[in-house]
Amino acid sequence: MAQHPTQPRIGVSACLLGTPVRFDGGHKNNAYVHSVLARFATLVPVCPEVESGMPVPRESLRLVERGGGGGVALLGNRSGADRSDQLRAWGRGRVEELARLDLDGFILKKDSPSCGLERVRVYPAEGDRPPARTGTGLFAALLRERLPALPLAEEGWLQDAGLRECFLDRVFTRHRMREALLPAPSRSGLVAFHTDHKLLYLAHSPARYRELGRLVAQAAEVPVADAVERYAAKAMAALGERATPGKHANVLQHVLGYFKGVLSAFEKQELLSLVEEYRAGLQVRSVPLTLLVHHLRKHELGGWLSRQRYFDPYPRALGPAAGA
Numbered sequence: 638m639a640q641h642p643t644q645p646r647i648g649v650s651a652c653l654l655g656t657p658v659r660f661d662g663g664h665k666n667n668a669y670v671h672s673v674l675a676r677f678a679t680l681v682p683v684c685p686e687v688e689s690g691m692p693v694p695r696e697s698l699r700l701v702e703r704g705g706g707g708g709v710a711l712l713g714n715r716s717g718a719d720r721s722d723q724l725r726a727w728g729r730g731r732v733e734e735l736a737r738l739d740l741d742g743f744i745l746k747k748d749s750p751s752c753g754l755e756r757v758r759v760y761p762a763e764g765d766r767p768p769a770r771t772g773t774g775l776f777a778a779l780l781r782e783r784l785p786a787l788p789l790a791e792e793g794w795l796q797d798a799g800l801r802e803c804f805l806d807r808v809f810t811r812h813r814m815r816e817a818l819l820p821a822p823s824r825s826g827l828v829a830f831h832t833d834h835k836l837l838y839l840a841h842s843p844a845r846y847r848e849l850g851r852l853v854a855q856a857a858e859v860p861v862a863d864a865v866e867r868y869a870a871k872a873m874a875a876l877g878e879r880a881t882p883g884k885h886a887n888v889l890q891h892v893l894g895y896f897k898g899v900l901s902a903f904e905k906q907e908l909l910s911l912v913e914e915y916r917a918g919l920q921v922r923s924v925p926l927t928l929l930v931h932h933l934r935k936h937e938l939g940g941w942l943s944r945q946r947y948f949d950p951y952p953r954a955l956g957p958a959a960g961a
């Protein structure tokens with residue numbers, strides 16, 4: 638199976654790396670990001686509040702409704718000082734810098750009025766209604782608006798095997814795309830890239846897998862740079878859908894079809910039973926997957942099948958995928 642020659646580049650809320658930048662002078666070190674992911678990716682720390690000129694320690698902040706459809710404001714919890722313009726003015730420049738860095742993903746601190754990606758508390762402008770869990774931190778919103786195809790995750794998602802798999806599949810595929818396809822877009826490069834990732838797309842989204850196939854088939858009808866750009870966005874959307882055990886089981890069954898006339902009846906039945914046990918939740922995916930890869934090597938089924946990134950979408954040390 639192919640190796641990962643260079644590392645992806647991932648932006649990270651700086652406090653998750655143990656840097657003492659929080660309002661109280663503390664940090665929120667995330668051991669997985671700091672000690673595990675850091676071995677396989679170049680991490681780019683960003684603290685929006687400190688980089689936009691706020692001191693450590695500082696007054697804590699919160700999102701408050703502006704009223705009249707005016708969105709949200711970033712206000713000091715005690716003083717009510719409005720930091721929205723300060724953070725947004727800095728943020729617009731910073732996301733341009735980050736766009737030039739060609740990031741492959743960004744991990745954001747949850748619940749933060751600057752970094753939180755979703756369900757951040759938004760307080761009413763007046764009255765004592767409880768806050769609504771409907772907000773996005775100001776920096777996270779700028780990042781999503783400027784770089785809509787960039788894979789984003791909150792640090793808590795990395796503890797969930799399914800969400801982590803979704804994020805890592807997107808990050809490492811985007812990185813491979815950035816290395817192999819985007820610098821010199823070509824139709825042959827697009828076909829080769831798509832061919833190697835077919836099973837990975839199929840595991841996440843059968844519908845988008847078919848859309849991607851149509852896009853590649855029609856690539857000759859549009860300028861190649863446009864085709865590659867549309868392909869890159871669609872590929873990220875496909876991998877953004879969760880790869881469930883049912884979808885994985887369908888992929889494994891699909892792979893089994895390529896062993897026609899190669900495996901004995903017993904070997905085939907053994908594999909089929911393991912795939913069905915996995916589908917029913919009685920088996921982990923690594924059992925049928927390992928046996929499949931074993932047969933793949935033993936029978937020297939090279940070419941298309943052996944190049945599938947489905948078998949190694951990212952380094953194994955980053956943790957098991959869902960149901961693995």
Ligand code: SF4
Nearest residue numbers: 651652684746749752
């Ligand atoms: Fe800085 Fe974001 Fe961490 Fe707050 S959550 S300390 S703004 S990096």
